Amino acid sequence: MSTQIPSASDLAETDFGPPPAKNYLNEETTIRSWLLTTDHKRIGLLYLFTILIFFAIASFAAAMMRLELLTPAGDLVLSQTYNKLFTIHGVLMVWFFLIPSIPTVLGNFLIPLMIGARDLAFPKLNLASWYIFITAGAFTLYAVFAGGVETGWTFYTPLSTKYTNTHVFAMAMGVFISGFSSILTGLNFIVTIHKMRAPGMKWMRLPLFCWSLYATSIIMVLATPVLAVVTMLLAIERLWGVGIFDPALGGDPVLFQHLFWFYSHPAVYIMILPGFGVISELITCFSRKRIFGYEFIAFASMAIAILGFVVWGHHMFLSSQSVYSGMVFSFLSFVIAVPSAIKVFNWTATLYKGSITFETPMLYALGFIGLFTIGGMTGLFVAALATDVHLHDTYFVVAHFHYIMVGGMVLAFMGGLHYWWPKITGRRYPEPLGQLAALVTFIGFNLTFFPQFILGYLGMPRRYHAYPPEWQVWNVLSTAGASILAVGYMMPLGYLIWSLKKGKRAGENPWEATGLEWQTTSPPPKHNFDVTPIVTEEPYAYPLAASDEHLKAEKGRRALEHA
Amino acid sequence: MPEAATSRNAPPPAREEQFNDLEQQTEAAHLGMWLFLSTEILFFGGLFGAYTIYRVSYPAAFAAASKDLLMWAGAADTAILLVSSFAMAMAVHAAQTDARRALTVFLLLAAGIGGLFLCLHGYEYYKDFAEHHIPGPSFRYEGGKAPANQVQLFFLLYFLMTGLHSLHVTIGIVILTVLAVQSWRGKFSREYYNPVEIAGLYWHFVDIVWVFLFPLLYLIARR
Numbered sequence: 001m002s003t004q005i006p007s008a009s010d011l012a013e014t015d016f017g018p019p020p021a022k023n024y025l026n027e028e029t030t031i032r033s034w035l036l037t038t039d040h041k042r043i044g045l046l047y048l049f050t051i052l053i054f055f056a057i058a059s060f061a062a063a064m065m066r067l068e069l070l071t072p073a074g075d076l077v078l079s080q081t082y083n084k085l086f087t088i089h090g091v092l093m094v095w096f097f098l099i100p101s102i103p104t105v106l107g108n109f110l111i112p113l114m115i116g117a118r119d120l121a122f123p124k125l126n127l128a129s130w131y132i133f134i135t136a137g138a139f140t141l142y143a144v145f146a147g148g149v150e151t152g153w154t155f156y157t158p159l160s161t162k163y164t165n166t167h168v169f170a171m172a173m174g175v176f177i178s179g180f181s182s183i184l185t186g187l188n189f190i191v192t193i194h195k196m197r198a199p200g201m202k203w204m205r206l207p208l209f210c211w212s213l214y215a216t217s218i219i220m221v222l223a224t225p226v227l228a229v230v231t232m233l234l235a236i237e238r239l240w241g242v243g244i245f246d247p248a249l250g251g252d253p254v255l256f257q258h259l260f261w262f263y264s265h266p267a268v269y270i271m272i273l274p275g276f277g278v279i280s281e282l283i284t285c286f287s288r289k290r291i292f293g294y295e296f297i298a299f300a301s302m303a304i305a306i307l308g309f310v311v312w313g314h315h316m317f318l319s320s321q322s323v324y325s326g327m328v329f330s331f332l333s334f335v336i337a338v339p340s341a342i343k344v345f346n347w348t349a350t351l352y353k354g355s356i357t358f359e360t361p362m363l364y365a366l367g368f369i370g371l372f373t374i375g376g377m378t379g380l381f382v383a384a385l386a387t388d389v390h391l392h393d394t395y396f397v398v399a400h401f402h403y404i405m406v407g408g409m410v411l412a413f414m415g416g417l418h419y420w421w422p423k424i425t426g427r428r429y430p431e432p433l434g435q436l437a438a439l440v441t442f443i444g445f446n447l448t449f450f451p452q453f454i455l456g457y458l459g460m461p462r463r464y465h466a467y468p469p470e471w472q473v474w475n476v477l478s479t480a481g482a483s484i485l486a487v488g489y490m491m492p493l494g495y496l497i498w499s500l501k502k503g504k505r506a507g508e509n510p511w512e513a514t515g516l517e518w519q520t521t522s523p524p525p526k527h528n529f530d531v532t533p534i535v536t537e538e539p540y541a542y543p544l545a546a547s548d549e550h551l552k553a554e555k556g557r558r559a560l561e562h563a
Numbered sequence: 564m565p566e567a568a569t570s571r572n573a574p575p576p577a578r579e580e581q582f583n584d585l586e587q588q589t590e591a592a593h594l595g596m597w598l599f600l601s602t603e604i605l606f607f608g609g610l611f612g613a614y615t616i617y618r619v620s621y622p623a624a625f626a627a628a629s630k631d632l633l634m635w636a637g638a639a640d641t642a643i644l645l646v647s648s649f650a651m652a653m654a655v656h657a658a659q660t661d662a663r664r665a666l667t668v669f670l671l672l673a674a675g676i677g678g679l680f681l682c683l684h685g686y687e688y689y690k691d692f693a694e695h696h697i698p699g700p701s702f703r704y705e706g707g708k709a710p711a712n713q714v715q716l717f718f719l720l721y722f723l724m725t726g727l728h729s730l731h732v733t734i735g736i737v738i739l740t741v742l743a744v745q746s747w748r749g750k751f752s753r754e755y756y757n758p759v760e761i762a763g764l765y766w767h768f769v770d771i772v773w774v775f776l777f778p779l780l781y782l783i784a785r786r
Binding site: 117118119120121122123183187188190191192194195196221222223224225226228229230232233236240241242243244249250251252255258259262527532 | 579580581582583587590591594595598599601602603605606608609610612613616617620621698699700702710712713715716719723
């Protein structure tokens with residue numbers, strides 16, 4: 001008989017010995033050594049710390065909005081303050097939390113570990129991109145605290161250029177600068193994945209997390225410069241009124257929308273593709289089974305990255321765009337649903353006959369699959385020309401993209417953070433608390449955003465601080481959900497910090513997972529591996545995969561015996 | 564043993580610790596520069612997109628405004644940049660053949676001719692300034708052949724595209740000058756001249772952008 005494979009939950013109870021004497025965390029401990037580090041792992045942690053601050057501010061803005069919407073009358077804040085709140089929420093969440101979240105924290109930390117490299121290809125550039133990000137954040141926070149911006153995160157002209165007297169310029173510059181950080185990160189990842197793989201790490205042995213970040217990086221490198229152009233034009237138009245987006249002077253405000261969405265729709269995939277990568281890792285690990293359809297998942301990421309560039313027009317069905325281009329963009333938006341669905345089917349097929357356990361990361365991953373599916377399917381409602389006329393600019397759209405951004409990306413980020421937390425810190429978080437937090441987040445999320453689908457269907461428009469009384473019950477549900485969601489976010493903040501000092505020692509591979517990152521110590525040494533690893537097998541050779549092979553061999557042997 | 568590197572006076576080439584060998588480092592730097600250039604293409608591409616939209620919308624105004632640019636200066640700009648690119652190509656060749664003195668000279672030549680471009684273009688900007696062609700509150704257009712608003716859009720795009728291009732030329736001049744100093748101090752050899760080569764890629768890219776800008780901006784009304 002083969003030996004019993006220890007399940008992940010058995011391992012969670014084990015306290016492994018002390019960590020290696022020297023690792024990337026204790027090699028040097030001065031503030032200076034952190035601020036001037038070129039170690040990808042430390043830079044990942046710098047990013048984690050930074051984006052959590054932005055997440056907190058943006059969440060506070062969201063909480064104020066939900067409080068305002070508790071009653072139909074606009075009684076908590078003025079309409080202009082409300083406009084500023086959703087702008088702060090949108091700008092900070094999109095450019096200063098979601099876009100950097102998984103790439104700059106987990107991507108920075110994991111890509112070199114996963115491919116068996118000592119660091120990213122350009123470590124100094126990596127640090128520079130963090131400083132650029134900080135500079136961008138300073139501009140944006142200045143705009144927030146100097147009085148805010150009321151245009152929404154989309155900065156539509158002519159409101160942003162002609163009519164508002166708020167701090168559009170500083171905020172747009174913050175976005176402009178953050179783009180360069182994003183470009184440099186993407187460039188670094190692509191070069192690293194191309195040129196730094198360990199011997200034997202062929203493309204088809206690359207972990208799916210790396211594939212998804214490779215696809216993400218392509219979008220970062222090719223779409224973000226257009227954001228730079230459009231924010232630059234916006235700033236010029238606002239400062240000097242030269243007319244490029246002003247119809248009175250021969251300009252075209254819809255050109256702004258085209259350029260803006262040429263970046264911002266692909267950016268939606270920057271905000272979800274890394275989540276796909278995390279989920280692919282989690283699902284296969286906690287099913288103890290080889291991922292189903294590895295190639296399809298990898299190429300679906302690439303297909304999404306490429307198709308993502310040709311769907312931006314679906315944001316302008318109602319902005320004087322011609323019906324014919326509307327039809328083309330609608331069709332292409334349906335096409336991009338195919339690779340997304342391929343991924344969902346593959347994850348589901350991986351679960352089938354897997355040996356599933358429900359540790360915290362897996363709970364987040366399962367939540368992701370369900371919520372992403374709802375978010376994706378409702379995307380098709382708004383991608384269809386006729387239904388979009390009814391749903392455009394309503395809470396239906398708000399609910400749709402929050403199912404992707406929060407139900408998808410945030411859950412993936414939380415799942416990934418829990419999964420790799422032992423590798424990052426060398427400590428375990430308390431498993432039961434983690435499971436509880438995942439559950440609370442899931443319930444809070446659905447209670448917040450599902451009512452918004454109904455509100456949107458009933459016709460409640462986005463971006464108003466007051467509404468007719470008959471919609472109050474759904475808004476109360478949504479606000480109640482938001483408070484539960486807040487608890488779901490606070491809990492990990494508490495116990496993860498607690499675990500830094502008090503958590504159980506993790507050992508090298510607490511999940512019994514495959515992948516090179518689990519073959520080095522936790523926390524890893526400064527240059528990741530004492531000896532460069534040599535890769536000899538597929539990325540997800542989990543026990544059930546092995547027993548499949550065993551089964552096949554057994555069948556073959558019996559067939560031979562019969563013959 | 565690395566006798567190739569140590570037999571000469573040049574110090575052994577610098578390998579950064581994240582790379583296994585110099586070849587990997589070179590390949591990574593090349594790929595990085597090509598990716599950076601692809602970002603640049605999209606960066607200029609956004610402006611080329613805006614240019615296309617407005618030129619199609621206002622062909623007459625664009626043609627009229629284009630005539631106000633100094634065609635001879637644009638042609639000279641083009642010739643200057645092509646010569647500078649040639650000097651850059653010669654610099655890479657000099658690095659490959661270990662001609663360190665020639666490398667320094669050609670790098671300085673490429674940078675210097677780039678400086679000449681900036682001077683000539685500065686003169687054009689001066690002329691535009693004197694004629695109130697800078698978009699904004701002080702913009703004037705008295706030609707009467709096209710609405711001033713539409714002409715202003717042309718000049719806006721002209722200044723943005725050539726301005727961004729000149730910014731790139733300026734950055735390139737700084738890079739080439741630094742490389743020339745490093746070359747003079749003997750940093751590069753046949754084994755290690757990677758920075759020269761990727762700076763060359765950048766410099767040629769900047770020239771190619773101009774090759775597109777010249778006909779699009781200066782030659783609209785002249786066929």
